[in-house]
Amino acid sequence: MILLKEKFETTHLSTRSMARDLYNELLQNENQDISIDFSGIEFASRSFMVQLYSMLAKHRSQVRFVNMNENVDQMYQLAIKAYNRPAVMPSQSKNNSSPELLSL
Amino acid sequence: MPVIRLSNNSHWENLNQLISILKTLHQLRDGDRVDIDSNGFATPFHVVPSACVINRKKLTFGISDDKSDMSQYLKIIQFPDCISAKDAKPGVSGNYLPIARITGEESVGAQREKSYKNIEDQYRELILNCFGNLKDKLSNAIAFFLSELIENAKDHSDAENFYIFAQYWPALKEFELCLMDDGIGLQGSLSKVHPQITTDERAVREIIQRQLSARISDIESLPGTGLANTIRIVSNKELQSTFTLLSGNFGYSCSNDYCKWVDLGTLAIKGTLINIRIKEPRERVNIFNYIQ
Numbered sequence: 001m002i003l004l005k006e007k008f009e010t011t012h013l014s015t016r017s018m019a020r021d022l023y024n025e026l027l028q029n030e031n032q033d034i035s036i037d038f039s040g041i042e043f044a045s046r047s048f049m050v051q052l053y054s055m056l057a058k059h060r061s062q063v064r065f066v067n068m069n070e071n072v073d074q075m076y077q078l079a080i081k082a083y084n085r086p087a088v089m090p091s092q093s094k095n096n097s098s099p100e101l102l103s104l
Numbered sequence: 105m106p107v108i109r110l111s112n113n114s115h116w117e118n119l120n121q122l123i124s125i126l127k128t129l130h131q132l133r134d135g136d137r138v139d140i141d142s143n144g145f146a147t148p149f150h151v152v153p154s155a156c157v158i159n160r161k162k163l164t165f166g167i168s169d170d171k172s173d174m175s176q177y178l179k180i181i182q183f184p185d186c187i188s189a190k191d192a193k194p195g196v197s198g199n200y201l202p203i204a205r206i207t208g209e210e211s212v213g214a215q216r217e218k219s220y221k222n223i224e225d226q227y228r229e230l231i232l233n234c235f236g237n238l239k240d241k242l243s244n245a246i247a248f249f250l251s252e253l254i255e256n257a258k259d260h261s262d263a264e265n266f267y268i269f270a271q272y273w274p275a276l277k278e279f280e281l282c283l284m285d286d287g288i289g290l291q292g293s294l295s296k297v298h299p300q301i302t303t304d305e306r307a308v309r310e311i312i313q314r315q316l317s318a319r320i321s322d323i324e325s326l327p328g329t330g331l332a333n334t335i336r337i338v339s340n341k342e343l344q345s346t347f348t349l350l351s352g353n354f355g356y357s358c359s360n361d362y363c364k365w366v367d368l369g370t371l372a373i374k375g376t377l378i379n380i381r382i383k384e385p386r387e388r389v390n391i392f393n394y395i396q
Contacts, residue, residue: 012247014251014254015221015251043244045247045248046248078392078395082396101364101367102366
């Protein structure tokens with residue numbers, strides 16, 4: 001069991017590097033049945049969740065998320081959807097915009 | 105002696121005024137002096153970029169009436185030196201926070217990650233404790249803005265200085281948040297991985313319209329949605345918001361759902377500025393209705 005509030009000493013999980021730290025800890029853990037405990041976590045950013053979910057999905061890792069509040073769970077659901085979105089590359093055309101241009 | 109006037113009018117007038125202030129400051133040489141008109145009204149939108157340029161160019165500043173409200177206010181918010189986030193405390197009136205800044209050793213190496221996370225946590229708590237009305241209705245939205253926008257600045261700006269400042273006006277029931285860095289700007293960041301992004305205009309347009317991101321590793325090739333989602337949240341009509349992004353000589357600005365590209369012409373700001381002003385909503389804002 002990894003207690004996130006204890007590990008990161010915060011109630012808000014916000015950075016991609018936190019997700020990478022957590023993932024690295026999971027990799028080093030030999031226990032196959034590991035849980036990530038979100039008790040006391042009030043908010044997880046989209047960046048954190050997408051980064052964590054992406055790494056877990058890419059490497060087919062099996063972990064259990066427990067004690068997510070509604071906020072965190074909704075962000076997790078969002079991360080699952082985001083993971084399946086295509087990457088964006090620069091457009092070929094220029095200035096294909098609708099808002100007017102304000103020159104100052 | 106050049107004099108700058110801080111003011112609070114309509115959004116588009118404020119934007120014009122900001123450009124005027126920045127043009128004045130940019131024309132000064134390092135170490136010059138600038139005066140601030142004591143009759144104005146200071147908001148984060150004008151205060152933060154002014155502090156950023158004054159500090160970068162090591163300008164000195166004076167104020168026409170040292171006993172004026174403006175003078176007292178600028179002292180309370182620690183303009184222009186700012187304060188380290190860990191030392192930031194609510195002002196004496198309860199409605200004023202100081203400007204917080206990451207600078208020097210805090211912005212490099214292993215300390216950088218810690219400093220940006222610290223300023224996010226500290227400033228979020230300050231905002232919610234100082235402006236208690238916002239806690240129930242906007243705590244998620246504020247946590248979202250701070251996490252996404254500060255993470256972007258940390259990862260992409262290469263900045264030596266990062267500023268954050270917030271203000272709540274109880275009579276107007278309006279909240280304003282301004283973040284600015286003095287880094288390489290959106291074009292500098294995007295061009296590292298997309299060399300065809302050669303202008304500020306192209307960079308701003310790609311980020312706003314297509315959510316182009318500087319992250320391209322196999323795991324992180326996802327669209328950059330922090331800014332786009334922020335704009336979606338503030339587009340909530342009940343918030344009666346204004347939003348401005350400026351980077352280099354180009355930008356994007358909205359008042360409610362009326363948006364414009366902003367061409368700064370020969371003026372190029374160093375780094376990236378983001379300013380959000382929102383009206384206190386009647387109900388709690390559910391960010392999940394807006395973000396993707």
